[in-house]
Amino acid sequence: MSTTIAFIGLGQMGLPMACNLQKTGCTVHAFDLSSQACTKARELGLGVAASAREAAEGAAVVVSMLPASRHVESLYLGDDGLLAVLPAGTLVIDSSTIAPATVQAVARAAAARGVLMLDAPVSGGTVGAAAGTLTFIVGGPASTLEAARPVLQGMGKNIFHMGDSGAGQVAKLCNNMALGVIMAVTAEALALGTAHGLDAKVLSQMMAVSTGRSWATEVCNPWPGVLDNAPASRGYGGGFGNDLMLKDLGLAVEAALGAGAAVPLGELARNLYALNSRAGRGQLDFSSIQQLLGAK
Ligand code: NAD
Incomplete structure (x- = not known):
């Protein structure tokens, strides 16, 4: 895959997932609020940006792997959020486990800007993240899932489409x-x-x-x-x-x-x-x- 991907959230799960995407040939622009997480990512050979917005510049796909609903809201929504700057047609995959209502609100805001969004939380834990064998549990339009499939396959083994936005959560x-x-x-x-x-x-x-x-x-x-x-x-x-x-x-x-x-x-x-x-x-x-x- 030659896609440029912004990967936001380099914790226990995100870091190995981002590394697996890089192994598929993608260009990964990574970012985490924690400088410790950024240092670890650099040591593993990932290109680390100075902010989420910088990571997203020129990226066709944004993947986020954050702790909870409030982190996802603060990444995407509001004047400083990513949705304010992402060009129409960008694909957003949020793999965090968060409230279905939150992902639906973010997906609505994304759709209003022509940005495609999936909720794609995972099962398989840190072992599955490192081995690239995660199960993705997806909500969102079927056509968006087809566009995202190669990216998901770079990090996991099983993909289940559960229904519309929020159904994955x-x-x-x-x-x-x-x-x-x-x-x-x-x-x-x-x-x-x-x-x-x-x-x-x-x-x-x-x-x-x-x-x-x-x-x-x-x-x-x-x-x-x-x-x-x-x-x-x-x-x-x-x-x-x-x-x-x-x-x-x-x-x-x-x-x-x-x-x-x-x-x-x-x-x-x-x-x-x-x-x-x-x-x-x-x-x-x-x-x-x-x-x-x-x-x-
Ligand atoms: P983690 O706490 O290890 O990592 C989350 C990272 O996100 C942290 O490094 C944090 O600094 C960063 N972050 C928070 N807000 C940010 C922002 N606005 N911009 C950039 N970075 C930001 O968490 P984890 O274990 O990697 O889990 C991530 C998600 O995956 C959670 O929702 C969790 O429930 C889910 N999950 C975890 C596991 C597991 O075994 N750990 C398994 C399945 C699903």
């Missing part, structure tokens, strides 16, 4: 709400079993081939020592942070309120991860919920 929130609830109940089951003297490893092995099986039992088991490669076996370091799960569950509850849907388990899980955060485990992997629900 809704689907991502559905997935993460299920994940958060399943992790919490798996931790609860392991705490119950071990309280009765069961071996957590044997219990997990049994569940992994029975009807209680899930990603939480098989890949990211929350009980320390059950799986050598899981965050639980390295003090819950790395992985997907408790506070990111807390953010996503908050967005899911908010989205449910907006649509009149009931998500009682999602709401309960949001409170559990909030308690886990208050206990000082906000930066640890979300499977550290095991510590809240009973661990050895």
Whole structure:
């Protein structure tokens, strides 16, 4: 690909994604508000701009990977926002996990200027970002997705078109709400079993081939020592942070309120991860919920 791409947000996910795009032959103009993140990007061979606007100059595509709704609003909207300067026909792909209503507002402002926009949040975590195997969960017009497909394929393996603008975010929130609830109940089951003297490893092995099986039992088991490669076996370091799960569950509850849907388990899980955060485990992997629900 010979496209010039502005990549905004060079954190845990954005930096490896931008590096993968550069490997496809694109010219990447990267930017992050954090000078530390910019230094890391330069060390990895990316061209770093002095501002988001400078990064976007001459770019046919803008990809953003920012923490939350307010960061995306401040990047694109308002007099200083990118939409005020992007030429018509520019393609904007926002891969941050944010509120569906926010991305819809940004997409409306983009459309008013002739800028094409997709919400394309991802699943696959930092491992998938580095390996270029992310799943993109996309909302927006089908024709815009076709234009974006080569760019997305440079960073991921699976692409799902969920519907119009915001639908990618809704689907991502559905997935993460299920994940958060399943992790919490798996931790609860392991705490119950071990309280009765069961071996957590044997219990997990049994569940992994029975009807209680899930990603939480098989890949990211929350009980320390059950799986050598899981965050639980390295003090819950790395992985997907408790506070990111807390953010996503908050967005899911908010989205449910907006649509009149009931998500009682999602709401309960949001409170559990909030308690886990208050206990000082906000930066640890979300499977550290095991510590809240009973661990050895
Ligand atoms: P991160 O905090 O590591 O990185 C975000 C970066 O954005 C930071 O470096 C920050 O300085 C930068 N930033 C914030 N506002 C900016 C602005 N206006 N202009 C330029 N840079 C700005 O976050 P992350 O882990 O890379 O996650 C990014 C998004 O992806 C989040 O929405 C998260 O929920 C989602 N996500 C994360 C994971 C994961 O495993 N970490 C997995 C799937 C999805």
